[in-house]
Amino acid sequence: MHVSTNLISPPDSRNFRAALLRWYRRRGRDLPWRRTRDPYAILVSEFMLQQTQVATVLSYYNEWLRRWSDFSALARASESSVLHAWQGLGYYARARNLHATARIVVDRYGGHLPRTIARTRALPGIGRYSAHAIATFAFDQSVPIVEANTARVLSRLFNFRTPIDCTVGREALWNYAESLLPKRSARVYNSALLDLGALVCLPRQPKCAICPVKKFCRPKNPQTLPIKKIPRPPKELIEARAFTFRRNRILLEQSSGRWHGMWILPPARVRSVITRPIHTSIFPFTNHRITLKVFAQPAPRTRARGQGRWFSIAQLASIPLPSPHRRAVEQLLAKRPQKLGSTLAEA
Ligand code: SF4
Known part of the structure; x- marks a missing residue:
């Protein structure tokens, strides 16, 4: 050297x-x-x-x-x-x-x-x-x-x-x-x-x-110059998240991980590989390249969804939401309700 x-x-x-x-x-x-x-x-x-x-x-x-x-x-x-x-x-x-x-x-x-x-x-x-x-x-x-x-x-x-x-x-x-x-x-x-x-x-x-x-x-x-070591390629990650919309409110949960303390879309329960996401985007995070896939999901029957909480659309502007999730929510709200399909129709 x-x-x-x-x-x-x-x-x-x-x-x-x-x-x-x-x-x-x-x-x-x-x-x-x-x-x-x-x-x-x-x-x-x-x-x-x-x-x-x-x-x-x-x-x-x-x-x-x-x-x-x-x-x-x-x-x-x-x-x-x-x-x-x-x-x-x-x-x-x-x-x-x-x-x-x-x-x-x-x-x-x-x-x-x-x-x-x-x-x-x-x-x-x-x-x-x-x-x-x-x-x-x-x-x-x-x-x-x-x-x-x-x-x-x-x-x-x-x-x-x-x-x-x-x-x-x-x-x-x-x-x-x-x-x-x-x-x-x-x-x-x-x-x-x-x-x-x-x-x-x-x-x-x-x-x-x-x-x-x-x-x-x-x-x-x-x-x-400067010389740098050859960077390792980013690790690919796929995250499945749920978009649950009911009576003009959206279900979010408080992150205890990467975005600790911020509000994010909850994990999606995708039962079949043929279920199509209603939103897909890619964002970098440290040395990861994350594909965010958002699926339309009905409201849970019980309250046993971790730290889930309903927010009105007006409230979204005043809570901390990480940019990839905020962009997904804003795009989905802009499309609703016709193009998102019946799963998003108000319950
Ligand atoms: S300091 Fe940078 S800009 Fe200035 S001569 Fe050297 S290489 Fe060129």
Whole structure:
């Protein structure tokens, strides 16, 4: 395994930072979480940005802060309202972790986020990157950050040809990031490095011709970097769910699994393989590719259907429902009652 140990020399790293910062002052993104030093607001943005694009987060971030402006307000919120507000961002474990973090910060730290990385990392849902991001963006600590954008920039700058998704590769990237870090104003520098990855050093077609740090960059074919291990194909899963509609109400159950605490379509009891679903859609979930098949089912005779509960159509807007199930329900409700067949006719 090839691990480059060549670091950019200290004078070059100073010039590198100067070139990067000149560019950032003119071209850097004006993002709402960069206009604040409030640790709570920055923490919220970091939770939202895990696995979600900036453009999507923008439409959630301000509304979230308007509703829950600090740790105390979020700690007092119900889990249901938190999941509902998170709806559409996906990866709901982040919402539950953010909520749990708020409660711990209030109970243990009097509503103030701890300043040390070790303490921040001990909070639910905060890994190495998030802890460093909070330390640098909220407290301006001189610590490196490595996430998708900065990993790409660093692996290209250093012509790093080891897979970055293995332990050796990950550690090397953190070392490279550390080697370029300024002793002061790391907050601005780290923002600039992030933006270079997001705006110039793009995954498939890096814009080297206009890159402010081109003269420090080594590879001849940067678009082939970073190297990653060959991904395993996603696992295929089929989920059979029931659409039960009666007197303008729909039967849902509260998930105790993947979407813990959210309302979902209950499992379907499909008696025959020739039963046709009334809705089919495919969605990714972590390393799975899930085919959601929804079957029309009559209302159960008894109440022995787990945590099942009837909701009126109007109530659906105010309960947390994961996007794949919400889309299925909305499409089916739009078709009802003629096209769904007699099984959906009101009992
Ligand atoms: S020169 Fe090209 S590959 Fe190197 S950092 Fe700039 S955009 Fe990325």
